[in-house]
Amino acid sequence: VLVDANIADLEWRPIFLVNIPVGIGALIAAWFYVGESKSAAAPKLDPIGVVIAVSGILMLVYPLAEGRTLGWPAWTYALMAGSVVVFGILVAFERHRTRTVGSPLVVLSLFKERAFTAGMLVWTLFWIALGGFFLVWTLYMQLGLGWSPMRAGLTGAAFAVGAAAGSGLAVEVFTPRIGRLTLIGGALLNALGFAAYILVAHHYGPGIPSWQMIAPLVVTGFGFGLVVAPMIDAILTKVPAKDAGSASGLLGTTQQVGMALGVALVGVLFFGHLSSDSGHGVDKVTPQLRQELVAAGVPANGVDDIVKGFRACVHDRSAESDPTKVPASCLPSSVPGADKVQPILTKQGQAAVSHNFVKSFDLSLWYGVGILVLVALGMFALPREVHARDLDA
Template sequence: MSENDNRDGPSPDIRAPRGDGGAAGPDPRRWLALTVLLTAGFMDLLDVTIVNVTIPTIMRDLDAEYAQVEWVIAAYVLGFAALLVTGGRLGDSYGRRRLFLVGVAGFTLASALCGLATGPEMLIGSRFLQGAMSGLMVPQILAIIHVAFSSEERGKALGIWGGTLGSASATGLVAGALLLDWNPGGLEWRSIFLVNIPIGVLSLVAGWYLVPESTSPAPPKLDLVGVLLSIAAILMLVYPLTEGRSLGWPPWSFGLMGGSVVLLAVFVLYERWRTRTKGSPVMELGLFRVGAFSVGLVVWLVFWIALGGFFLVWTLYMQVGLAWTPTRAGLTALAFAVGGASGSGLSVQVFTPRFGRRVLMAGALLNALGFGAYAIIAQERGIGIESWQMVGPLLAAGFGFGLVVAPMIDGILTGVPRGDAGSASGVLSTAQQVGMALGVALVGILFFGRLDHDSARGVEDVTPALRAELAATGMPAQAQQGVLDGFRTCVRERSAATDPTAIPASCRPPEAAANPQMRELLTRYGEQANGHNFSRTFSYTLWYGSGMLVVVFLGVFALPRQVKTWELDDALAPAAPAPSESSASRR
């Protein structure tokens, strides 16, 4: 076979990594190729959070319930998780550039479908496709960096990629807010998806000409059955957690959650069988014999459960509870973004090499303290809180987040054998996405359950002022009590609604509709009561997140004292050795 037979286009075909004797000198276009990779990767990661700030607008425009909007977020990360490990193996076998371009093309198409969605169901399906295409694309980025850069340049390239990772999530909130406020072409929320089309097309064309092709000399086999079993088990858990509240927790929801445990056991048994017979399981079970990895995986999952739902309820708190504009809410998020980027950079380059796991412990505690301080301020200031009062807690929480998220994977992988690093890093990346999906579902249950529970307190907060204004209109005491009873019912039903932006029928009493002054009065105090409820409930939810981060702090004690900085060669090692060379056989 000639050299040209191994190529999809004009880019060079690299069959072996640099320094392995199978390739010539560095590609002169490698830095331009890195720009293409970073642009596409940033677009993928941005879309994890960019939708959060547009939630109220999407709910209104598509007449969607809150559970459906949860799925708009969860579907993306579940699709991402579903193809993350599989995408890496497909790239090893069929060409990393080829899979990268397929991912870019699919992501661009899915973005167009999201922007053209006519209902929540179409949007959810398109978001799953978006996430799946990201799962194909992102694993290729690290692999292509590995083959395109020499060991001397690789650290710099990875540092740039790490900075991209650190800024994408929080930047998504700001970008979504600015696009919604700018409203190009009157597209409103659809613009956050349609803006990906020109970026995707440019990345596709540039990637075709600039990104080098490469494959693995010994690509692992694809464990399709294991992938399907793991996806099914995850969906059987996440689906009832997301839908249960809106459906009144029917018996089948608990049956599905129980079934997910059974299916997980089947998955483990199948992976054991595959390890003994065919090799290349989707999950190398021998990893769990490494105590630090087993505990670290749980800690990593808890960390992302704690953070996964934060951006969602934070956005609802600012836009629905405080009635802030999307732009104000998005710009407030900059404090967290700045803290996160600063923490990530200092953690990897300065702190972790010197202080090891103590950096992770400090980061988890600082994140927890930031959430705790935010909880206190949110409850004390109520609906009168200002953006500047959030800056300190958000900087602290973001800086702590950055200290943890950058070196945590290195800490968990420190005790893992070199040959298993690829499989272990894939498991951790998948756990991150699953944790985010679970975080959205669990925080949704906690937040709206508490919002319903505390509705009477919101009424109590505004009743004295409302009664005084009713009396000032000359309304008789008996009539005042009737209005207050109706007002109390309105606030309670709004807090209990599955859609936090919906206005129940009880909030439109006939007497208010006939009197514009009364309608304005009840609307104003209803928004204030709703704001008090959201502030109190958001504060409660932050304490939940803070508590989970304390669990993360305690779990870090199980990790090695010194954190090993893994080379990319380790992370790109074969996902699992042949059966005769498996971890189980070696130990």
């Protein structure tokens, strides 16, 4: 609603206004219902560890998020390589602090526990898959299919319904009875939902109706909910209560880094394929394009020239780092009769781009399916039984 409204011509930015009433409500509720909690041995802050950790994460995530848009200059690779060095410094510093002061930002002994280390790896892979999905899914619906933000959002609500149902059932019903099988089943169900989405998107192409997306989205969301709700408990099962703060902080950070990696990796795959295979969409629409140009009175030799220029336009648009930008090769022509030809080119250009987006979307989802299968296999390293941690107790 807020994106469609375009308040004060700010486009998508007012979406963050949603947080204001929610935040105020949370503060009021917390004042009345959340009890005070203090540690008997309060840990000391680790400001140097914070600076090193934030620097390393920034050096890794920023180039990944912006590299494709900037054309991957040399400094992006230098920053990512440097982040490895910074993380090494962080490990050395946290070891030193543990021996001398204590109370490190990152409790390195956590990684001696197989369940925690494996869980962190699986958690990262899971968010790489889902971070990539959320990006290409939005691009597919709004730029590929030409849907409004409102239609895309309402269609996406099916995912949220599935996720809410999966989360509730995972915690209340499945996890207490079958433990980690809930997580394994959730990852595989999420992968199955992706595969079903691929089949539906491929079958209907650019003309897919919203209602055909509901079933695969509900399945995808349900599998997602089965993973995200109990996964934290599974990872924290054997973490000492005194280290819960450090462990949960690592989980949150890993989730954000995983999503950034997912967006970067699938972005390279999605847009790379979109550019290299732009001829796919052109070939799909060329017969119809030729018919409409002839019907508009364009001579035969002129049709060939227009189709050649049309192919260049679709390729250049697909190769743009900003998929909403219109390249020079697609700008309206000033030749006689252009007023009749341009609407035809615009319509068929959108159709060609839609075909290309559908194909790239399919490819990106197969990438997600593969990662989710790895996630399911990795979950065998987690404890068989998963119990909610009552850390206050």
